[in-house]
Amino acid sequence: MVAGFFRECTNPDCGFRYPDLNSNCELAYCPKCGEVATVASRINSNQKNLYVSESRLxxxxxxxxxxxxxxxxxxxxxxxxxxxxxxxxxxxxxxxxxxxxxxxxxxxxxxxxxxxxxxxxxxxxxxxxxxxxxxxxxxxxxxxxxxxxxxxxxxxxxxxxxxxxxxxxxxxxxxxxxxxxxxxxxxxxxxxxxxxxxxxxxxxxxxxxxx
Ligand SMILES: [Zn+2]
Known part of the structure; x- marks a missing residue:
């Protein structure tokens, strides 16, 4: 996984929720309606696939x-x-x-x-x-x-x-x-x-x- 944010639009009629991997700034505008989209959740780049297996095949x-x-x-x-x-x-x-x-x-x-x-x-x-x-x-x-x-x-x-x-x-x-x-x-x-x-x-x- 790549570090970044999930953003959510503040416009209640829109509510568009999307990943924003490129922007480092806190302020961004909703790509759907243009209202302010706030950081709703941060993506942890350290998350790794926990299930690793070695196959004998x-x-x-x-x-x-x-x-x-x-x-x-x-x-x-x-x-x-x-x-x-x-x-x-x-x-x-x-x-x-x-x-x-x-x-x-x-x-x-x-x-x-x-x-x-x-x-x-x-x-x-x-x-x-x-x-x-x-x-x-x-x-x-x-x-x-x-x-x-x-x-x-x-x-x-x-x-x-x-x-x-x-x-x-x-x-x-x-x-x-x-x-x-x-x-x-x-x-x-x-x-x-x-x-x-x-x-x-x-x-x-x-x-x-x-x-
Ligand atoms: Zn929006």
Missing amino acids: EIIPLLDNIRSVYNVGSIIRTCEGFGIREIILSGITPTPVHPRMDKTGLGSIQNIKWVFANNGLQKVIELKAKGFQVISLESSQTAIPIGQVNKTILQKHLCLVVGNEKHGIDPEIQKISDLVIAIPMSGEKESFNVSVAFGIAAYHLVMVARV
Whole structure:
């Protein structure tokens, strides 16, 4: 967290409450209505994430043909949070040299080694040959619900594959995956945003491996 204020507008009809990270002065004006906005709460910059865990799993995410730089940045930041040290980007997936990447990844990429491959399928074949268990995250008909993934079916070295926002994971990659897993949905939409799905799946894998 970054030091700063939360401000609240003094205009009772407005009451806009917002974070003000840049201003050091006590006096500021409401961006909604222009009235004085007072400091309502201070943000303590010393707050750190109290929950830090070391996983016994090695997870290498493979981001194959992800279109959106924001999704990639978000996934990289999630990887950093889970202590993942290496990721593979393939196909059309934008790499960290993309000009818009740093804002979304918030510098997380500095802690993670990334590798780019033109051909994601080839990379999956290589990883399998190295003994990685390949897990595709895809809501296909053959997928097993992620809740059924427990410690007994997980190996120590995993490759977690996510794919294109519209077309999903390359069918050939799905075919040679050791597991295809899906997050059960209750809403109208057919799938979660890929970076959200990645976060849910990574969390599940890390947690079941700890039990
Ligand atoms: Zn206001």
